[in-house]
Amino acid sequence: MSTTPPRPTPAEHDEIARLLPVPAERERPGRHHQLLKDQLLREFRQDAAPAAAKPRFGVRRLTIAAVPLAAGALAVTLATGGQLDPRPGADPLAAVTPDSSGSASGRTGGQATPAAVLLDRIATVAAARPAPAVRDDQYVYVSSTVAWSSQSADETVMRLDTPHSRKIWLSVDGSVPGLLRERGKNIVLADEVDKAGRPVSDHPVGNPAPTLNSPTYRYLESLPTDPDALLEKIYAETKGSGPGPDQMAFVTIGDLLREQLAPPKVSAALYKAAARIPGVTVVDDSVDAAGRHGVAVARVHAGERTEWIFDKKTLEFLGERGVMVQDMPWASSGQVTATTAILARGITDKTGETPGRTG
Template sequence: MSIDPKRPEPAEREELARLLPLAPERELSGRHQRALRDQLLREFRQDSAGGARPRLKVRHLKVAALPLAAGALALTLATSGVFGQEGGTTVSGTGTTAAPGGKAPATTAAAVVLLDRIATVAASRPAFTVRDDQYVYVASKVAWSVQTDDDPLMRLDTPHSRKVWFSVDGSRAGLLHEKGKRIPLGGDLDKDGNPVPGDEPGNPSPNLNNPTYRYLETLPTDPEALLEKIYDETAGSGPGPDQEAFVTIGDLLREQIAPPEVSAALYKAAALVPGVTVVDDSVDAAGRHGVAVARVHAGQRTEWIFDRRTLEFLGERGVMLEDSPEGRRGQITATTAILKRGITDRPGELPARTG
């Protein structure tokens, strides 16, 4: 697969000019960000003068059919895999219409710039210091769509609190608190929150669809190498290689903590996936507005929402862009909001430090 982000159209130039100041601190952009801005300005001038249109050369990636990503979304939205809402939003660029020959449209220049800024900010954040016997804690507010045999329409659940504790190295059982239930993850826990002796460890074989913090530490920090790993290791089935790659990256960013350099690489890898666009205004499950990075697949849109000022990851949402037997245009299919992340010494404990 050749990855070749398209050059900005006139309408996108205005959008880029608005998006470029998004970084909260000028020094966060760094040399790479200044070079990217200079390059875009040069291209704008060349295009206005009728000059040649340069191409970004990127090595080809080996791709195949991909399976549906695991996790809570896969359990409830196995046929959609999206987070997005159409009402009240504007998609920048023209990357939502299928290209000739059925190929995915190019990722818009606005999305490339925004993801580069998000990656720069993510790389600048301090890393957590963690021990193997500790737990990653993530608190969120979520609502998933469900279907039943009696009702084929997707029905969005009521937004509710969700808290998870994942073993840092996967050697211990985790814990989920949701809808008043206390659910062990990867083995049973006793009344004190400790693994029951003799049970299988919590996550002895972590992977892209079921990672641990230690697993995330091993991922490549080169965006192209990381994206090739995602394409290769999720090959087999699913809605399509590009959509599956986008959803997998979103899963890795949502309900885990990744080292700063890995988070940055994931955002830059997302910019290499064809068909990624920007949504000017999106709202997470907590009602927070932000700018979103999005991708459309099979009439539905996946959005990752970020704080417009700090570029902090807020959450995700999903929308149907076309009528279907499962729902109607504009229907929200899922919504999430990340409220807190941190490290604890045991499942069920709240962290002293959050991020």
């Protein structure tokens, strides 16, 4: 039996399209409809794999949020009991002393894996960042360069888009609409908008019911800071959806870090939780959409490797990359399927402003 998943037939394309949400009920930016469609197609292919490796089919809702937060470029020297050296410039893969709790996260035979070492160091730096003072009436601002792959119904392969600018303003508490500025368009991020992107209510809100896959800053504040409890919550709330529990957990943590800010302790817990997911590895050299090289935390699923890229010296988050590691009918090994780069982030008082000035 061939282990290569078959490409969906036209009838299967129609069935997948039927499962997509109706735009008239809750309009989302067109790019996100395309992302959802692409994800459905990928998961359908994964579902067509042999039974031994076949995940339970499920649709993970792709939301407005779309790029991870910085681990923090901090020049700090911390006393850590000899376990970690969080100083910028230290070897991110340096050996660590097992902690006194005897945690088995990311460890084999009592030895920490390179991914666990790196994520522990990233978490230490993230936890040392000062907690920002953020008001409910403010916005999280992120500026990035992005490019994603898409596949039309009449094409056999996925094609990477041209990298382009993306700026987003997200309501801190979700009570008011946000704003997405991309490809020369201003898109209101409201709970309900019409086909032209205008709010349908006289009192529109942005994100009144945040979730793991669509967080606000206040929602992130409410998450457990214990990595085991946090990971347990992620597994429980994503059970039965997406491409298997471990990959779904890894993807969900990435979603929680995208185009948002998280309190330092929550940010650290997310990185430590990621270290506990089986199959997480390190890529020694990766490059973001701005051409910056760094070390990456990665996981492979269905022939595609998802990479979170960090500066090797400061452990600042640089961006993300998706790359094929084996040939598939829709992509070739070595093909980049997605690339992003964080250029700026901060807190603003209004949409359309950048931190420190209007514009």
